[in-house]
Amino acid sequence: xxxxxxxxxxxxxxxxxxxxxxxxxxxxxxxxxxxxxxxxxxxxxxxxxxxxxxxxxxxxxxxxxxxxxxxxxxxxxxxxxxxxxxxxxxxxxxxxxxxxxxxxxxxxxxxxxxxxxxxxxxxxxxxxxxxxxxx
Numbered sequence: 260x261x262x263x264x265x266x267x268x269x270x271x272x273x274x275x276x277x278x279x280x281x282x283x284x285x286x287x288x289x290x291x292x293x294x295x296x297x298x299x300x301x302x303x304x305x306x307x308x309x310x311x312x313x314x315x316x317x318x319x320x321x322x323x324x325x326x327x328x329x330x331x332x333x334x335x336x337x338x339x340x341x342x343x344x345x346x347x348x349x350x351x352x353x354x355x356x357x358x359x360x361x362x363x364x365x366x367x368x369x370x371x372x373x374x375x376x377x378x379x380x381x382x383x384x385x386x387x388x389x390x391x392x393x394x
Contacts, residue, residue: 314356321335
């Protein structure tokens with residue numbers, strides 16, 4: 260199934276909502292879901308620290324923790340060193356240590372740019388800006 264069909268974006272609508280609009284027959288697309296908005300959870304940026312602290316608070320060495328999860332020691336070591344574990348291992352760690360590693364997602368850092376005019380920046384403007392800095 261195409262993304263456009265799935266999101267219901269396949270049927271543009273002619274609108275004339277704005278009386279002073281320069282283009283009264285402007286085509287707009289209905290927005291049912293904002294696909295840029297994350298509403299799901301993501302792995303905490305400090306997951307490896309949370310895991311290590313929770314393990315140490317229980318008095319377990321890495322070997323004991325691995326045994327309780329029925330995983331290899333090197334998996335625990337890599338995870339505590341900051342390598343992102345697979346989702347199924349995240350759930351197992353949360354259950355064994357009784358901690359929460361998945362947190363509400365935060366908006367990513369963004370950079371706002373402007374061309375100094377009242378119109379929005381285009382890809383062409385960004386391209387021009389990028390290559391004008393190299394000269």
